[in-house]
Amino acid sequence: MSEVRLRFPPSPTGYLHIGGARTAIYNWLYAKKHNGKLVLRIEDTDAERSTQESIDGILDGLTWLGITWDEGPYFQTEFANDHTAAAQKLLNSGHAYKCFCTKEELEAKRETAQAAKQDFKYDKTCRNLSTDEVAAKEAAETPYVIRFKVPERDDAVIFEDEVYGRIERKYCDIEDFVIVRSNGKPLYLLCNVVDDIRDRISHIIRGQDGLANTPRQILIYEALGAKLPTFAHMPLTLDLQKRKISKRSHGEIVAVQYYREIGFLPWGLTNFLVLLGWSSGDDQELFNKTELLDAFSFKGISRSNSIFNYQKDDPKFITDPKALSINGHYLQSIPVAELAAKVRPFMEKENIWDAAYEAEKKEWFHQTLELIRERYHTLVDFTTMGRAYFAEDFTIEERAKKKNIVKNPQLEQWLPMLADRFEALTDYNKETVEQAARALAEELEIKPGILINGSRTVTTGCLAGPGMFDVLVTLGKERVVARLRNATKHFA
RNA sequence: GUCCCCGUCGUCUAGCCAGGUCCAGGACACCGGCCUUUCACGCCGGCAGCACGGGUUCGAAUCCCGUCGGGGACGCCA
Numbered sequence: 001m002s003e004v005r006l007r008f009p010p011s012p013t014g015y016l017h018i019g020g021a022r023t024a025i026y027n028w029l030y031a032k033k034h035n036g037k038l039v040l041r042i043e044d045t046d047a048e049r050s051t052q053e054s055i056d057g058i059l060d061g062l063t064w065l066g067i068t069w070d071e072g073p074y075f076q077t078e079f080a081n082d083h084t085a086a087a088q089k090l091l092n093s094g095h096a097y098k099c100f101c102t103k104e105e106l107e108a109k110r111e112t113a114q115a116a117k118q119d120f121k122y123d124k125t126c127r128n129l130s131t132d133e134v135a136a137k138e139a140a141e142t143p144y145v146i147r148f149k150v151p152e153r154d155d156a157v158i159f160e161d162e163v164y165g166r167i168e169r170k171y172c173d174i175e176d177f178v179i180v181r182s183n184g185k186p187l188y189l190l191c192n193v194v195d196d197i198r199d200r201i202s203h204i205i206r207g208q209d210g211l212a213n214t215p216r217q218i219l220i221y222e223a224l225g226a227k228l229p230t231f232a233h234m235p236l237t238l239d240l241q242k243r244k245i246s247k248r249s250h251g252e253i254v255a256v257q258y259y260r261e262i263g264f265l266p267w268g269l270t271n272f273l274v275l276l277g278w279s280s281g282d283d284q285e286l287f288n289k290t291e292l293l294d295a296f297s298f299k300g301i302s303r304s305n306s307i308f309n310y311q312k313d314d315p316k317f318i319t320d321p322k323a324l325s326i327n328g329h330y331l332q333s334i335p336v337a338e339l340a341a342k343v344r345p346f347m348e349k350e351n352i353w354d355a356a357y358e359a360e361k362k363e364w365f366h367q368t369l370e371l372i373r374e375r376y377h378t379l380v381d382f383t384t385m386g387r388a389y390f391a392e393d394f395t396i397e398e399r400a401k402k403k404n405i406v407k408n409p410q411l412e413q414w415l416p417m418l419a420d421r422f423e424a425l426t427d428y429n430k431e432t433v434e435q436a437a438r439a440l441a442e443e444l445e446i447k448p449g450i451l452i453n454g455s456r457t458v459t460t461g462c463l464a465g466p467g468m469f470d471v472l473v474t475l476g477k478e479r480v481v482a483r484l485r486n487a488t489k490h491f492a
Numbered sequence: 493g494u495c496c497c498c499g500u501c502g503u504c505u506a507g508c509c510a511g512g513u514c515c516a517g518g519a520c521a522c523c524g525g526c527c528u529u530u531c532a533c534g535c536c537g538g539c540a541g542c543a544c545g546g547g548u549u550c551g552a553a554u555c556c557c558g559u560c561g562g563g564g565a566c567g568c569c570a
Binding site: 009011043045046049076099103106110113114116117118119120121143145164165167168169170173174175177178180181182183185187188189191192207208209210211212213215233235236238240242243244272275276277278279280281282283284285302303304305306307308309317320321322323324325326328332374375376377385400403404437447448449450451452453455456457462463464465466467468469 | 493494495496497498499502503504505506509517518519520521528529530531532533534562563564565566567568569570
């Protein structure tokens with residue numbers, strides 16, 4: 001049995017596109033599942049964009065996601081000799097020919113065809129040149145491109161795609177495509193095949209946009225006498241308007257780095273991305289790595305494009321709500337110690353990190369995380385919605401203020417009274433706090449909820465949260481008392 | 493224009509290959525109820541879909557044809 005070898009060939013763009021990430025994930029999963037190798041190959045032939053910085057952007061994204069590769073990164077430019085050698089080989093074997101037509105000539109023909117609403121295909125002018133004619137052009141040093149000589153046959157190129165099934169493309173529908181530019185540089189179509197042959201790639205998993213290229217690439221494989229890999233094309237991810245998602249039109253939400261910034265867990269994103277175009281066949285949607293490896297197969301890959309459900313103007317949903325939901329699930333279920341480590345950089349960035357959280361306050365910190373993580377979806381939530389637990393500079397939600405403060409102006413007196421009661425407590429715990437609060441409510445002849453919600457608002461700034469008495473204990477007597485006393489400022 | 497691919501709830505999808513168990517199942521979102529001091533937690537419930545038209549069949553989401561809709565590829569880009 002031959003070795004299972006996959007590859008992920010991104011071009012350096014400075015960031016990892018979530019669509020690219022999904023492709024990488026599928027390749028990685030397949031390789032891992034079949035004890036194969038994943039080769040990382042940077043397609044850096046576009047010198048303009050191929051700065052070290054943009055290469056790092058890709059590697060950085062992959063690393064964060066936890067996608068590990070076994071070979072590479074290789075760089076396409078390092079194999080330029082292979083590409084030109086292959087072109088020469090095709091020329092020598094009669095699978096390709098020199099084409100002396102100029103860009104201008106072709107452009108004119110293309111326009112004529114378009115004007116007549118005709119399909120344009122290269123008319124093979126140079127394919128039919130006599131040896132003498134070719135020799136004359138060469139002697140005159142006429143610039144030329146190299147075109148692939150597509151066999152003139154009545155039948156079709158046929159291959160079996162692991163996702164799309166049997167695909168056919170008639171030979172007569174394939175034009176003699178260019179494989180080498182007039183400046184001597186081989187084109188992507190050729191380079192890609194040559195690289196895959198050299199890297200002994202056995203399975204090519206890529207986006208459906210590569211599907212139309214495949215018959216031409218197969219022709220190259222055959223002409224080069226190489227064994228065909230297995231192809232598996234996956235559906236594309238589009239936006240709500242069914243457009244390809246791109247950084248240019250959608251901004252940072254297409255970059256995996258963005259998800260790191262907004263507090264996604266790598267696995268949360270991975271799990272979401274995997275589900276975009278693949279399903280296990282049963283109703284399972286949450287997978288740990290082992291389960292995913294076990295469940296993943298080409299069979300579950302969908303053939304229709306999927307839509308990244310993202311609405312720009314909804315502040316509640318900074319990305320696809322399902323992604324948030326899945327991330328929230330992992331946020332709530334990973335071990336607290338792990339969570340603490342993940343939250344730390346976010347708190348540091350906000351200057352609300354305290355070294356003691358890893359020392360004498362560790363237990364308190366973990367308990368607090370445990371208490372508040374229940375309804376959070378991203379790591380930044382701990383520094384925004386959860387800010388009041390770690391800092392004094394939290395803001396009070398407008399809605400909470402309106403609902404719990406403004407409606408009961410007398411809270412301006414009541415809250416400080418509550419502070420006094422709490423302060424007087426010798427044993428400040430969940431039970432005594434609750435008793436004290438309820439007792440005061442009874443004396444004032446008001447519903448406990450008024451007091452409780454009022455204190456929730458001034459102590460946490462939030463409308464919603466965990467059970468109030470847990471919160472009060474977690475916050476600690478001192479902070480609670482101070483915040484309740486200070487409440488008067490909210491009535492100004 | 494040519495070629496290729498796709499079309500099940502708002503979104504991700506199961507079911508389609510081997511037609512009946514599907515007046516179509518799950519998840520997210522949304523709505524309602526319960527719980528509760530609150531809630532974006534939890535529990536319970538609800539809304540909502542086989543693109544359309546023919547055909548085959550006792551029976552079609554599933555098979556066939558057509559229409560419409562969507563996407564992709566057609567570069568001396570990658």
